[in-house]
Amino acid sequence: DAGVTQSPTHLIKTRGQQVTLRCSPISGHKSVSWYQQVLGQGPQFIFQYYEKEERGRGNFPDRFSARQFPNYSSELNVNALLLGDSALYLCATQLEGVNEQFFGPGTRLTVL
């Protein structure tokens, strides 16, 4: 079975631009979480989606948004990019009722 997949692998944007990152969960996983990992730090929880609804959000501004599709894949959108948004963006999926999360390889976003 394929694991969690994310696209693109790398992305370079300039300040003020908008970006969309994509995540496809493991088959059967309906819950998708997004994390931001700045170099040298642990992942920071952005939000979690389940059945197309947001059910948890971390301390991130409204410039960060996401949605989940009927096939449980998800997109993360970041508007008005700042230099500080440069990070590895990780997607994690899990079965409902199970705590274990499975992470994708991440998307490396660089904002110039």
Add this chain to the structure above:
Amino acid sequence: GESVGLHLPTLSVQEGDNSIINCAYSNSASDYFIWYKQESGKGPQFIIDIRSNMDKRQGQRVTVLLNKTVKHLSLQIAATQPGDSAVYFCAEKNSGTYKYIFGTGTRLKVLA
């Protein structure tokens, strides 16, 4: 945002020795804890977890110890191998939320 643990330290061990990686958590309401391994260019990989009603849990070559009195978590790796070289993160969660809080991690270097 919140974080578990300290700034990223580095632990160097000889191949074949045992490794102990420590983590302090801050939220006494957390009742689920996980250790992840992250290799360069990859997403975090689940190693072992423990619930707050346990003090110790063993896996293959790994043991997690939980001391709720001092809010301390440790990961023990037996007979450390070169393939164990990575950054290790602890993470905590409260069962009433969907938010996982990660520490900043510990880099493990295995010396041949």
